[in-house]
Amino acid sequence: MSIDLDGPEPLYRQIANFIARRIADGTYPPNRKVPSESAICEEFGVSRRTARSAYALLAERGLIVTVPGKGTYVAERSRDADEDGDADR
Template identity: 65%
Template sequence: MEIDLDGPEPLYEQIAAVLGARITDGTYESRRRIPSEAALCEEFSVSRPTARAAVKLLNDRGLTVTVRGKGTFVAGEE
């Protein structure tokens, strides 16, 4: 899935959709770390606030959990 820089959807929503698809298809396994904000900035050529907003959206949707000082992890099945 490509990011559409000129499309109407905000970049952070597009990035969250890509990451959400990777979580769903098992690319990012349950209870394992997703790429850092810095890695997301590099992969998608976006600013740190955009990457942070995408991760926050995943957290808000319950797909990930951020642990201070450790990173962001795919939410595990309870």
């Protein structure tokens, strides 16, 4: 994935959208861990703050959940969300 440093969309949103696509295509399946913030920093060459903001946006969208002491996981998709198409926001 290439990040558009000169475009108007903030980096954290670009990263969140990329991870959301990975969730949608099954690269990161429900109830399984997503990469750590450190791994995101390394993969995309961004700061921890940027990675944290991307994950905060994904959590706000209901795509990931953080379990204290365990890590961050892909949220389980509900049947209602699948039927409404809301899970692919």
